[in-house]
Amino acid sequence: MGASRTVxxxxxxxxxxxxxxxDRGNGxxxxxTRARVRRVLRYFRPYRWQWATIIATIAVTAGLSQVxxxxxxxxxxxxxxxxxxxxxxxxxxAMVGVAVVLxxxxxxxxxxxxxxGQSMIHDVRSELYQxxxxxxxxxxxxxxxxxxxxxxxxxxxxxxxxxxxxVTQIANNLCMxxxxxxxxxxxxxxxxxxxxAIVPFFYIPSKIVGRISQRLATLTMEAQASMQSFMHERxxxxxxxLTKICGRGPDDAGIxxxxxxxxxxxxxxxxxxxxxxxMVLSIFAVLGPALVYWYGGLQVIEGLLTAGTVxxxxxxxxxxxxxxxxxxxxxxxxxxxxxVFERIFEYLDMLPEVRDREDATPLPTTGGxxxxxxxxxxxxxxxxxxxxxxxxxxxxxxxxxxxxxxEAFSLQDVSFRIAPGEQVALVGPSGAGKTTITxxxxxxxxxxxxxxxxxxxxxxxLRQDDLRQHIGMVTQETFLFHASVIENxxxxxxxxxxxxxxxxxxxxxxxxxxxxxxxxxxxxVGERGFRLSGGEKQRLSIARALLKDPAILVxxxxxSSLDSTSEHLIQEALETLLRGRTAIIIxxxxxxxxxxxxxxxxxxxxxxxxxxxEGLVEEDGLYSQLFTRQxxxxxxxx
Numbered sequence: 001m002g003a004s005r006t007v008x009x010x011x012x013x014x015x016x017x018x019x020x021x022x023d024r025g026n027g028x029x030x031x032x033t034r035a036r037v038r039r040v041l042r043y044f045r046p047y048r049w050q051w052a053t054i055i056a057t058i059a060v061t062a063g064l065s066q067v068x069x070x071x072x073x074x075x076x077x078x079x080x081x082x083x084x085x086x087x088x089x090x091x092x093x094a095m096v097g098v099a100v101v102l103x104x105x106x107x108x109x110x111x112x113x114x115x116x117g118q119s120m121i122h123d124v125r126s127e128l129y130q131x132x133x134x135x136x137x138x139x140x141x142x143x144x145x146x147x148x149x150x151x152x153x154x155x156x157x158x159x160x161x162x163x164x165x166x167v168t169q170i171a172n173n174l175c176m177x178x179x180x181x182x183x184x185x186x187x188x189x190x191x192x193x194x195x196x197a198i199v200p201f202f203y204i205p206s207k208i209v210g211r212i213s214q215r216l217a218t219l220t221m222e223a224q225a226s227m228q229s230f231m232h233e234r235x236x237x238x239x240x241x242l243t244k245i246c247g248r249g250p251d252d253a254g255i256x257x258x259x260x261x262x263x264x265x266x267x268x269x270x271x272x273x274x275x276x277x278x279m280v281l282s283i284f285a286v287l288g289p290a291l292v293y294w295y296g297g298l299q300v301i302e303g304l305l306t307a308g309t310v311x312x313x314x315x316x317x318x319x320x321x322x323x324x325x326x327x328x329x330x331x332x333x334x335x336x337x338x339x340v341f342e343r344i345f346e347y348l349d350m351l352p353e354v355r356d357r358e359d360a361t362p363l364p365t366t367g368g369x370x371x372x373x374x375x376x377x378x379x380x381x382x383x384x385x386x387x388x389x390x391x392x393x394x395x396x397x398x399x400x401x402x403x404x405x406x407e408a409f410s411l412q413d414v415s416f417r418i419a420p421g422e423q424v425a426l427v428g429p430s431g432a433g434k435t436t437i438t439x440x441x442x443x444x445x446x447x448x449x450x451x452x453x454x455x456x457x458x459x460x461x462l463r464q465d466d467l468r469q470h471i472g473m474v475t476q477e478t479f480l481f482h483a484s485v486i487e488n489x490x491x492x493x494x495x496x497x498x499x500x501x502x503x504x505x506x507x508x509x510x511x512x513x514x515x516x517x518x519x520x521x522x523x524x525v526g527e528r529g530f531r532l533s534g535g536e537k538q539r540l541s542i543a544r545a546l547l548k549d550p551a552i553l554v555x556x557x558x559x560s561s562l563d564s565t566s567e568h569l570i571q572e573a574l575e576t577l578l579r580g581r582t583a584i585i586i587x588x589x590x591x592x593x594x595x596x597x598x599x600x601x602x603x604x605x606x607x608x609x610x611x612x613x614e615g616l617v618e619e620d621g622l623y624s625q626l627f628t629r630q631x632x633x634x635x636x637x638x
Contacts, residue, residue: 040341043120044167050116055171057109062175064105066183067098069315073187077308113168125156128347136353137444138380149232150225151347158221158340170330173323180319188305191313194291199324201284209277213270220266221340227259285321289314354446356463363466367455368551368582370418370441375450377411377436410436411447412605421580423595425587427623428602434586435476437602438554441584442471472550478537482526485514488540489521492548500547508543510536553578555585599623 044051071091079088129152132139140148184192233239234252243249296310411433418424426434439445440452443459452459459467472492480488489504490496501521505511513536517523523530525540532540545553587593594613601609601616601623609621616623 036341039345043123046123047116047119050112051167054109054112054116054168055175057105057112058168058172059175061102061105061109062172062179064098064102065176065319066179066316068095069312069319070183070187071095071098072315073306073308073312075308076311077306081308109168117165117167121156124344125152128152128156128344131348131350134352134355135350136355137439138353139350147225147229150228151343154224154228155221155340155343162334162340166330166334169326173327173330176319176323177327180316180323184313184316184320187309187313187316188296190299191292191296191305191310194295195288195313195317195320197291198284198288205277205280209273212273213277216266216270216273217340218342220263220270221343223259223263223266227256227263230256230259281325285325288321289317292317354443354464357461360463361457361461363454363457363462363470366470366551367420368418368470369420369453369455370552370582370584371451371453371456372414372416372437372440373451373453375411375414375440375447375452376409377440377445377447378409379436379445409448410605411440414450414605414607416600416607416610418582418584418598420582422597423578423583423585425585425593425596425599426602427587427593427599427626429626431604432602433605434602435556436605437600438473438556438584438586441552441554442468442473470551471554472545472548472552473554473556474538474541474545475556478534478541480526480532480537480540482524484519484522484524485517485540486521488525489544489547492544496547501543504543504547505540507546508539510539510543513539550581552582552584555583593627601626 071094075088075091075095078084079091132148132152181192181196184195234243234256243252292314293310296305296313299305300307300310414433414437426437428434440447443452443462443464446460454462454467481491486501489501493500502511505514514521514523517530525532542555585592585596587596593599596613599609599611599613599616600607601621603622609616609619609623611619617627618624
């Protein structure tokens, strides 16, 4: 085993590859182990008193369920054969009373189980969501959003059947087996031995079918996730537009049909396997009573047993075989559910590649000095499994032996300093590494080599939340939640006053537009809300960043979607608002370049020039070529 790869003293976690690199359905079948059971039981502990009450109710129910078969013995032997009409009425009434009590206990049991079970599902879903929020940006660039949503929805909902149904079913069946066995021994030990003689035959087919059922369950969940991801992409607004433009509707329908047919095939195979198991077990369930009637009938003929006793034993056998049959199938269900638990735990076991040290330094305030020193960085490529981990959890120790491939370096030996309050423009052709620099400043990724500091603190020594609290960012792709305008703005500062919001929107030249919307600041925007143009979305994003009032502002082509008039107004506002604030601006407009204190020129991941606009234009370098190519025509017109 090789040594763990580290970045700045922190282990780089490659546990993601277990999910992204192979079909889990073709891997080894997860077994029911003590460690896995303990992990699942951890979600039961907060509700242990509710479950104790549920189990107590189940135990009382199991005991009362034996009363009516025992009353049947006396009803036949004493009331009917003894021709005692009064006793007959009393016994019949008692049987009705027992049925009523059992019904009420069932309502109480299922109510308590539903509340406790749903609370557990809430805990699992919340833990998974909070864990995914802590995952590094690479996790989201390596996975499809439909797959992530599928795990939170479909997989957790599949566990719900185990939490609210299977657990109570196991407890009920175990209590029923114990209570029924006691009643059978009380009536006739000999007939009890006959009844339990075929019990081992219930479990042999269950064990065989269980392995098949579990693998089919895992494949089914993966097929559902795949189909959901496909639908999420193709039925998204952008996906629909691309499909129509390219005329690929029939082709996509064919792909969807193939995935749907695979899901149908898996469901049918699961159903067939389950029915074969049920058929085999049902045959053994009928064979037991037949043996009891045969042997018991001989005992009645010889006068060793009464007819009521044989009938009572036969009735109790239903109470014995039914829970035994269900226990056998429950074992299969638990095995199948392990595949679902494994998918959930697989996400929970993933460690974010970028995470805080245990002794991370808080950063309540910052001056805004940023320094890159010999920074090399390459985006990780999709990784391949170096070995089969047989379902073991991925930790930093378990990451040994993985050899992930890396893309070509996006940044190579980049070094520069941004003084507090300095406005720096990043210039260069597409793919030069400009956006990568803006991703490293808020520590979405860690550099492979070199250091990045803020006010002299290595970013890896700072708390991520504190670091990002001081950074505002406007990215190339503006994202708005499906919520009102004011809710989207307050996402950056939940306690923002209306005056602060209006000031930010005025500075971003978007207030007047918002005021003319049907419901003003309460107008719902986002994917299914009021349609905004690219420029309008960009200005809302700028207003949101300004509302946060960060010490460091990152503008990634922030004015790329604005018309000339709007850009001019935004530029005037930014000149005032950026004063005294550290700013990193990816610039494609002349006004932005001219207003920068410093310009960093990037080419193929290297920093090739640094200086002011006037100085770089005079040099015979890349900036002069870019300036002439992009801005020369504008200067000629002026």
